[in-house]
Amino acid sequence: MFDPNKKLINKIKERGGFINAHAHFDRAFTVTEENMEKVVNYHLFDKWKFVDKFKKNAEVSTYKRNMMAAVEQQIHYGSVGALSFVDVDTVCNYNALKAAQIVKKEAKTKGFTLKICSQALKGVLAPKENRLLRDALEMDYLDAIGGLPRADAGHQQAHLDEILYLGKTYNKRVHVHVDQLNDNLEKETELLARRTMHWGMEGNVTAVHGISIACHSKEYRKEVYKMSRDAGLSFISCPTAWIDSRRSENLTPTHNAITPVEEMIAHDLVVAIGSDNIHDVYKPYSTGEMALELKFLLEALHMYDLETLVDIATKNGRLVIGMEEFNDGERKT
Numbered sequence: 001m002f003d004p005n006k007k008l009i010n011k012i013k014e015r016g017g018f019i020n021a022h023a024h025f026d027r028a029f030t031v032t033e034e035n036m037e038k039v040v041n042y043h044l045f046d047k048w049k050f051v052d053k054f055k056k057n058a059e060v061s062t063y064k065r066n067m068m069a070a071v072e073q074q075i076h077y078g079s080v081g082a083l084s085f086v087d088v089d090t091v092c093n094y095n096a097l098k099a100a101q102i103v104k105k106e107a108k109t110k111g112f113t114l115k116i117c118s119q120a121l122k123g124v125l126a127p128k129e130n131r132l133l134r135d136a137l138e139m140d141y142l143d144a145i146g147g148l149p150r151a152d153a154g155h156q157q158a159h160l161d162e163i164l165y166l167g168k169t170y171n172k173r174v175h176v177h178v179d180q181l182n183d184n185l186e187k188e189t190e191l192l193a194r195r196t197m198h199w200g201m202e203g204n205v206t207a208v209h210g211i212s213i214a215c216h217s218k219e220y221r222k223e224v225y226k227m228s229r230d231a232g233l234s235f236i237s238c239p240t241a242w243i244d245s246r247r248s249e250n251l252t253p254t255h256n257a258i259t260p261v262e263e264m265i266a267h268d269l270v271v272a273i274g275s276d277n278i279h280d281v282y283k284p285y286s287t288g289e290m291a292l293e294l295k296f297l298l299e300a301l302h303m304y305d306l307e308t309l310v311d312i313a314t315k316n317g318r319l320v321i322g323m324e325e326f327n328d329g330e331r332k333t
């Protein structure tokens with residue numbers, strides 16, 4: 001009997017296996033039986049405090065154990081590579097990043113490519129945070145530079161300018177969390193595309209999430225896709241990560257809470273997928289299984305074209321995490 005799921009998974013294996021293009025392995029497995037009881041129901045701000053407390057006390061060995069477990073689980077689920085954001089801030093200093101260097105080497109011996117990207121939860125503009133990031137680049141701890149414009153609230157453009165400048169200076173790819181909240185007040189992808197072109201970083205920047213794009217009118221969405229092509233922006237959708245986006249009374253075009261991937265593909269943009277959080281207090285049930293993420297994507301967006309799905313799961317992932325270069329045959333856009 002014909003099973004499209006089997007055909008899809010077999011094709012993905014043939015094409016080299018799944019790539020998990022966006023994750024936070026340093027937080028993986030931090031949900032426990034005790035904190036599961038209380039913390040998962042905390043308000044988001046109290047969860048941040050909880051996570052800070054964990055980070056302050058976590059040693060390199062704790063991070064290493066959790067990250068290695070995440071890599072092993074990825075291999076178990078058929079992934080061959082991933083890009084993980086890793087916290088670099090004044091709460092954990094370099095503990096997570098040092099563990100990541102060890103795990104990267106160990107992963108390689110198991111045939112798994114792990115790329116490391118900085119996660120600046122405390123922003124990149126405050127002098128101490130900025131110093132940590134720049135020193136991490138000097139020490140060659142990072143494969144890519146990560147951004148979270150909201151971490152420098154009120155100074156989003158300066159946040160982007162700083163990481164794009166550093167990306168240009170150190171010749172690194174830049175991955176930025178944008179338009180996460182499924183909210184029509186967000187226009188971060190547009191800002192990212194504009195600043196990418198300003199810094200001449202076309203082809204080296206990836207937007208993670210981009211869910212709020214779907215809250216805007218068709219005309220605006222088209223503008224964003226066109227601008228993204230001009231900026232050579234690629235995208236990563238993490239289907240289960242924001243599917244839990246809370247109901248709101250804002251009136252927007254009807255859509256599922258997911259990156260509008262099918263429209264992006266139609267506009268010739270490169271899109272990959274990631275798991276985002278795995279077994280932490282934000283997403284306790286999340287396993288990081290990429291076959292499940294792909295299933296959510298195809299169901300939420302009615303995407304049935306096998307070749308497109310295979311590309312999203314494999315080749316596009318390799319491109320955006322820097323396992324292979326965009327070449328002339330590919331859209332560098």
Ligand SMILES: [Zn+2]
Nearest residue numbers: 023024177276
């Ligand atoms: Zn993330």
